[in-house]
Amino acid sequence: MNQQNNNLEKKDEEEQQFIEYYETKNLDPFEKYQKKNVFPKRLVLQVLLVIFTTLQVKYYGIYQKDYRRFNINMWEDLLLEIDDEEQVRQEFYTVSAVSENLHTMVSFFQDINDNVIFTVLEPEKTNYYLFSYYENLKQDKILKNLKVEIDIDQGILQPFDYNNLEELKQYLIGVQRFTFYVNNLHSKFPVLGHICWDIQVHYSVESDFIVYASIDATQIQCLEMSENEDNTDEDDDQDGEQIQEIKSRRNLISDLHEINQYKLHSKQQKINQKFHIKNNKPIKEIDDQHNHYFDKLTSQQQYELLKEYENFQKLEEKKINYEKQFINKRVLNIVNYVQQESESEITSKSYQGQSDLIMLNIIVIILALVVFIFHFNRIYKGVKNYLGLQEVRKQKVMQALKKVKALLKKSDDKQNGSKYSKFEEVVEEAKNQNQAPQLSINQDDEQEFDEQPEKEQKDKSSKKINKQETFSEIQLQEIKKDPKQDLSKKQEKVQQYQENNKKTQEYQEEVKYLGQVHLENKNSTYPFLSFWVIFNSSGNFIQIMCSISLSFNQISQTLSDSNTESDDTFRELLLGLGCAFAWISLSEFLETLRDRRHDIFSYLMKNLLKAWFYNLVTVFPVFMAYTIIGTAFYWKSDFFENLTTSAITLFSIYHGDMISDFMYSVTDITESPLHSLYIISFTMLFAMFVYNMFTSVIGETREQLIKLRDEERKYKKLKEKQMRKLKKKQKLRVQQSIVTIQEGNESEEEDDSSDSDKFEDKNQKEQRKSLLQQKQQQQDADLKGQDKRLESIIRDKKDDQKIKRQESEKIKQKIEMQQEEDTVYEKLCDNLETKQITMEILLKEFDQIQNLMDHLNLKKEEKQKMYIKIIKHLENFQEQVEIELKESGNILLEQEQLIKNQRIIDE
Secondary structure, eight states: OHHHHHHHHHHHHHHHHHHHHHHHHSOOHHHHHHHHOOOOHHHHHHHHHHHHHHHHHHHHHHHHHHHHHHHHHHHIIIIIOOOOSSOOOEEEOSHHHHHHHHHHHHHHHHTHHHHOSSEEOOGGGOEEEEEEEEOOTTSOGGGTEEEEEOOTTTOOOSSSOTTOHHHHHHHHHHEEEEEEEEEEEEEEETTTEEEEEEEEEEEEEETTTEEEEEEEEEEEEOSSOOTHHHHTHHHHHHHHHHHHHHTTOSOHHHHHHHHHHHHHHHHHHHHHHHHTOOTTOOHHHHHHHOHHHHHHSOHHHHHHHHHHHHHHHHHHHHHHHHHHHHHHHHHHHHHHHHHHHHHHHHHHHHHHHHHHHHHHHHHHHHHHHHHHHHHHHHHHHHHHHHHHHHHHHHHHHHHHHHHHHHHHHHHSOTTGGGGGHHHHHHHHHHHHHTSOOOOOOOHHHHHHHHHSOHHHHHHHHHHHHHHHHTHHHHHHHHHTTOOOOOHHHHHHHHHHHHHHHHHHHHHHHHHHHHHHHHHHHHSOOOGGGOHHHHHHHHHHHHHHHHHHHHHHHHHHHHHHTOOOOOOOHHHHHHHHHHHHHHHHTTHHHHTTOSOGGGGHHHHHHHHHHHHHHHHHHHHHHHHHHHHHHHHHHOTTSGGGSSHHHHHHHHHHHHTTOSHHHHHHHHHHHOOOHHHHHHHHHHHHHHHHHHHHHHHHHHHHHHHHHHHHHHHHHHHHHHHHHHHHHHHHHHHHHHHHHHHHHHHHHHHHHHHHHHHHHHHHHHHHHHHHHHHHHHHHHHHHHHHHHHHHHHHHHHHHHHHHHHHHHHHHHHHHHHHHHHHHHHHHHHHHHHHHHHHHHHHHHHHHHHHHHHHHHHHTTOOHHHHHHHHHHHHHHHHHHHHHHHHHHHHHHHHHHHHHHHHHHHHHHHO
16 A cells, blocks of 8 residues: 555656646746746847847948949949939940940040049059850850950950941840950049949840840959059149138139130230230231231241241140149049048948947847857756766665665575675775776676577576466465474564565665666756757857957948948858847747647758758769769750759759750750650659658658647646646545534533533532432332342352353354464465565566666676576575465464364364
């Protein structure tokens, strides 16, 4: 009964642990906060991290796009005459429109310094190219991406003459798209400094009658400075001083024009006064209207007049050039000054945008660091708890081994006691070294075990189990053989076995613990190294590194006063990965949903990643074989130009895309049956493979969900069972309280009745005494007469009573004999039960010790030695049990014989 109660209590504890584990496992963060008062810090931080990483990607993309869009808009306005910012491309519907655009673009770059405000340094070092992409698939592959270098002074003459409309028309019919590429256009800005441009003007021919033109421009800061820069530094300083002088004047150009007109007018007056010319008319008009006056002059006078005329023309040319240079230089300085102010405003805005981005980066760094610290703390606590648990397990293992050793010593006889002296030494050495004990055995036992095969050992153990089933019958038969034993000695031995049974119950739990430790170590997973901890930690590390690199890059751009583009490919990759990791990490919290049917995506992703990895390893060689064969067969097609394009094509066909385009492009090249076999085999093989892979993954996830539903059902049943038990306990408590209340009321009533009786006795005592005295006197007189009569009757009855007493004593003796017989039977049955229980315990311990040896990582030879050792102990214990049962049986037979003899004597 005690064992059954202990088993029930353990089962209840296991059920309660399962309920608590399932509840904590499936609690939402907010439910944990409500039930356990644990605030969901990690969830809040993860949501904030998602928000700020998304804003980081958004604003960084806008900042880069706006700056790049500014560069493209400038060249779109200059080269394609696109004024609208929303318009991305220009459309041409005629060949003449394309030719006109090409002429304007070439002439623009021929006189670029005259057409733009900024300065282009060393224009002869700028390279111009034309890339042609032909559409015809059967054309030679060398001509598909034709590159032609262009001399900008002569214009575009290859692969077509842009002056000849017919050649341009034939070129547009055969080409799919072409690009006019300007490389290394070295320019100088007063604010941005030296910048080198790479400009690509893309022309795409669509529908054979529309040509779309678009521009893509990138800029970098030139590392090599121009030699002319040193010569122009002094002029720049003078221009800066003149800008400060001219800044206050509003109508500078008109004032300069008046000054120049006044100077020209004064020069003309001097010449006219010298040659007596009236009305300030030019010399050319005088020559036409007054030929007669010129003819009257002498040759010397004519020569002097012509020389003065030439000087006047030179002076007028100098004046015009001076006026142009003066005006252009001043206007350029003013425009540069205005541009400088506008650029300062732009840079201030860019600084503000960069400061916002830096603040975003700092916030992301702080959040990622806090989340990373949470994960690190979780790992630290998990490692600490795991190591502490391992130490506790080691201690309990050592204690259990000690108790097993004590049991083996008690069950061992004196002859076999020497065999286990080494066992104690090994355990003590393991204690000192904090290791699990490695057991050893004598060489004789090892030889005996080596001679016997494993099958015989298994058969022997199975026979012992079968023998245990018929063990009680054999005992009852052997009990009746030896009737010569002492009852008192056997009773002492029975008590000893009962004490041993109690001891076995004490260390039985420790041996079971060893088996549990073995199973836990076999199925143990490290919670501090789970998938989500590693995934989130790596994501936080990427977010921190990305934000730091972006902040340093933006600070360096701010300090260098340059908005030039840099190679941000790696930083952009880190930025995207960090945001993606933050979003995916939310799936950890979504796994705690109550309805697991909505959580199928996470299980599909886990199983799909494993299946994808294994299938990638197994299928990759076959896939590469198909790509190489396709490149060798269909190299003329755009789908199989090289290995990369072939792999992309086959990958798209792998997933059911581009199958018809692939078939038509291949049949245009060849119609061989081998090629059709290649197409059909690849599509059938890989399409079926993909479908089977997905169906298998879905089947595995379905099995997992079924297991989860079983756990939910088990949880619900146990929860209902627990509620029923609680209700029963509450009812019992209520009944007990009611009973206690009733008992208290009854006791109070009894006390009240006893008090009232006392008062009545005191009042009626005297009356009763007088009445009793009268009655006694009458009774005494009557009794005297009756006593005489009764004496005669009593004498007769005494004789009858003696006879009855003799008969009752005989009956008592018989009853005592029966009771003694029952006690002997009960003791014998208890003895048999204890022996069976101990045998069962030893067999269970044999299995648990076997698991323990697996846990201790023993070698095969050491396991064999330990098996022999335990089997011998079981045999010795069984022999002792049989001897004791025989002795108890003899006691029972002797008692029966005594009872028979007593019956015969009584009869």
